[in-house]
Amino acid sequence: EVQLVESGGGLVQPGGSLRLSCAASGFTFSSYGMNWVRQAPGKGLEWVSYIGSRITTIYYADSVKGRFTISRDNAKNSLYLQMNSLRADDTAVYYCARLPTTDFDYWGQGTLVTVSS
Amino acid sequence: NFMLTQPHSVSESPGKTVTISCTGSSGSIASNYVQWYQQRPGSAPTTVIYDDNQRPSGVPDRFSGSIDSSSNSASLTISGLKTEDEADYYCQSYDSGNWVFGGGTKLTVL
Numbered sequence: 001e002v003q004l005v006e007s008g009g010g011l012v013q014p015g016g017s018l019r020l021s022c023a024a025s026g027f028t029f030s031s032y033g034m035n036w037v038r039q040a041p042g043k044g045l046e047w048v049s050y051i052g053s054r055i056t057t058i059y060y061a062d063s064v065k066g067r068f069t070i071s072r073d074n075a076k077n078s079l080y081l082q083m084n085s086l087r088a089d090d091t092a093v094y095y096c097a098r099l100p101t102t103d104f105d106y107w108g109q110g111t112l113v114t115v116s117s
Numbered sequence: 118n119f120m121l122t123q124p125h126s127v128s129e130s131p132g133k134t135v136t137i138s139c140t141g142s143s144g145s146i147a148s149n150y151v152q153w154y155q156q157r158p159g160s161a162p163t164t165v166i167y168d169d170n171q172r173p174s175g176v177p178d179r180f181s182g183s184i185d186s187s188s189n190s191a192s193l194t195i196s197g198l199k200t201e202d203e204a205d206y207y208c209q210s211y212d213s214g215n216w217v218f219g220g221g222t223k224l225t226v227l
Contacts, residue, residue, distance in 0.1 A: 035216065045154075045162065045207050047216035059214040062118075095161055102168055102211070103152040107161035 002026040002106045004096050009111030016086050016115070022079040022096030022108055030074035033057075033099040036081050038092035039110075046092075049081065050099065064090075086115045119143060119212035121219035128225040133198050137222045139208030140190040147184050151191040152209045155202075156221075162207065166193060200226050 008020040020036070036048040049070040050059045058070055069082040079096050093112050097104035120142040129135040139151065151169050154162035164173050166182035169191065181194045191210075195202055203226045208219040 037216075037218075044205075044221040045156075045209075045218040047218060050214075050216065061215065099216075102150045103164045103209070104154070104162070105164060105167075105173070107163075109161060 002098070004098065004106055004108035006094060006096055006108045006111040009094065009113045011114045011116065012086055013117050014087060014115055017082070017084045018086065018113060020081040020083065020094055020096075020111060020113070024077045024079065024096075024098075027098075029072075029077040030054075034072060034079045035097045035099050035104060036070065036079075037095045037097050037104065037107075038090075038113075039095070040089070040092040043092075048094070051079070083113070086113075088115050091115045119210075119215065119217055121208050121210060121217055123206075123208060123219040123222045125220070126223040126225065128227060129198055131198050131200060131226055134194060134196040135198060135224065137193045137195075137206055137208075137224070138190050139192070139219050140188065141210070144189075144212070145186060146189045146191055146210065147186045149211045151182065151184065153180075153182055153191075153193045154207045154209065156205045156207065158204075165206075195224075198226050202226055 003025045005023045012018050033052050035050045051070045067085045071080045093110040095110045096108045098106045122140045153166040155165045156162040165180045170182040179196045183192050205221045207221045
């Protein structure tokens with residue numbers, strides 16, 4: 001059974017940093033592109049970042065470029081998102097999602113990041 | 118930047134058919150596949166349609182997707198509405214290193 005479990009969310013002050021993790025199981029993690037997608041409270045879905053299976057391809061949404069860094073450790077079946085210079089509008093539930101080809105076919109349960117003083 | 122526009126909300130009665138539209142801002146929506154996700158409150162999204170009109174296993178055939186190039190839009194049609202279909206629905210596509218979601222449509226079945 002495919003499972004994606006996010007962790008690392010919490011309350012952080014504006015300008016602060018946080019590192020999210022996503023533990024994957026039930027599939028060959030190193031064969032899949034992975035993503036972070038976020039959802040602000042009461043709002044819609046927003047794609048944040050993509051990393052290819054071999055780490056050679058990385059993309060970011062303009063809203064996080066230069067502040068967030070996506071990475072993965074295929075040996076540990078884990079996906080990460082390092083978030084720096086956090087702002088109030090980064091407050092959201094952050095989901096990791098698998099991308100086999102065109103659709104995000106499996107999602108984690110999400111981890112809440114709250115940026116507030 | 119490429120954007121997808123959806124109606125904010127739609128409502129229909131049980132047993133009826135509803136169609137949710139998703140309009141591309143520029144270019145051709147047919148250039149990249151469109152996906153549709155269902156999200157119930159407190160849960161992660163799940164795919165109901167991928168590659169414009171394909172249903173994942175387990176999704177009932179009451180759900181169907183289509184593309185209309187003349188209006189640069191995609192549509193999700195749900196027939197034989199059930200109360201359990203009440204949820205938020207998002208369209209999604211891809212454009213030049215960006216994965217784009219529509220703003221979401223709240224479907225009320227009453």
